[in-house]
Amino acid sequence: MDISRLSAAQLDRLHALPLFHGLDEETVRSLLQCPEVTCTAFSRDTTIWQRACPVTKLGLLLTGTLRIEQCDFWGNRTILRLLPQGNLFGEAYALDSAPLENDVVAHSEATVVFLPVSLLLEDASPLPGKAGTAIYRNLLRIAAERCRFLTAKLSAMSQRSTRDKLMAYLSHEACMQLSSVITLPFSRTQLADYLAVERTGLYRAIRSLEEEGYIRAVPEGFALLQSPENPA
């Protein structure tokens, strides 16, 4: 699919991505019109990239959802995460010329814009100096944010029990949302998947924390209580 066939709304959405922050519209447009920039539509369950393949392009997921999968040594497949619309993917591999460690599959119909890293980073980049620096800075921001997110998740997941994972997660969310009353971005079922615990076990943990007065369920989320209030 040709990049020029994208709708104006799609181009606007592309331009609004954090990757292009600080770049003027004209620069982005001319970048996207380079012949090396491609746009492909994938139908459901099509493999976009496979493990071990060298990644030289950044992927910009314009529409649809992708699935990051992994097969282990013995052939067992796991779904690592779903990538919603608007996300950048592959940057951790493309920026470091590292072989891909998992498979990227279209989870629904999806449209992806591929941007060769050489266009952005090489000395041959067509970007004028200022714009090149802005892209670098944006990429660094994106990578830094990803690291912080992964570290936070890892610190919750390092807890031994479901109960402690939940507490770590809530605690972190309270910091992020700057409030001791927090709104969950997930359903409870999704929260269980996110924390990689059994849904039913999560319910049990919620109940016991409530009974001990550490948290209180509120619509859409939880309130964190400073110390046990109504000990049984």
Add this chain to the structure above:
Amino acid sequence: MDISRLSAAQLDRLHALPLFHGLDEETVRSLLQCPEVTCTAFSRDTTIWQRACPVTKLGLLLTGTLRIEQCDFWGNRTILRLLPQGNLFGEAYALDSAPLENDVVAHSEATVVFLPVSLLLEDASPLPGKAGTAIYRNLLRIAAERCRFLTAKLSAMSQRSTRDKLMAYLSHEACMQLSSVITLPFSRTQLADYLAVERTGLYRAIRSLEEEGYIRAVPEGFALLQSPENPA
């Protein structure tokens, strides 16, 4: 402590860091001699950075070990990880002006060189054009590698059982080491901490995988077997 009081060996070690890859010695030396670059010695258990403080410098751990800690909403402290000599730290926060989410403490006596990000990234950076680009590229590489590492660890930790965490870890190591016979970088006790599982549970998992013929213990590591060889 003045940067100029560092020994030649220490300067060499600094220069060899991935952050300065591709930069000539002269550039690195002049960068380090900027008055904004500082070097501090910390004694054991001193807090270097505290949660929520704005981080504007990269830390280069020249000697010693640091400890990354976290306190949750209810005051429980956890050690997230230890940072060995030679590591860069704080970059995920400094590069994105994000407030720190945990505490950094000297685990042993430690020497740290602080490099304000403004020296590296701002338009006012004293680095000549080429060198500035090289630093950007190095920072991106470092961040990308960190992301890949964290993602890999997260994918092992997302497994529900100790057994599956171990299999995921071994499977990944086999890929990295390009061999089905892998060398562990840890003792088994450390491996248990790394995977955030009980040491004794890990032993049980190892035994059962061995009995079922999936793996075989070899000196310093494990051999992965394609399929059950000696089913009980």
Add this chain to the structure above:
DNA sequence: TCTCATGTGTTGAAAATGCAACAGACTTTT
């Protein structure tokens, strides 16, 4: 309206995990 699918919340029983305690091998210190 009825059905089908999906999310919520609960439970009992089986299996896995975490904990505490132990014995042996090996090092370092005294």
Add this chain to the structure above:
DNA sequence: AAAAGTCTGTTGCATTTTCAACACATGAGA
């Protein structure tokens, strides 16, 4: 050479987690 410390590997037992099976509410579609 004895003592103290650390790392390995094992086990029993209490607790937690998972699994499978429920009942119930809600929303979409026929």
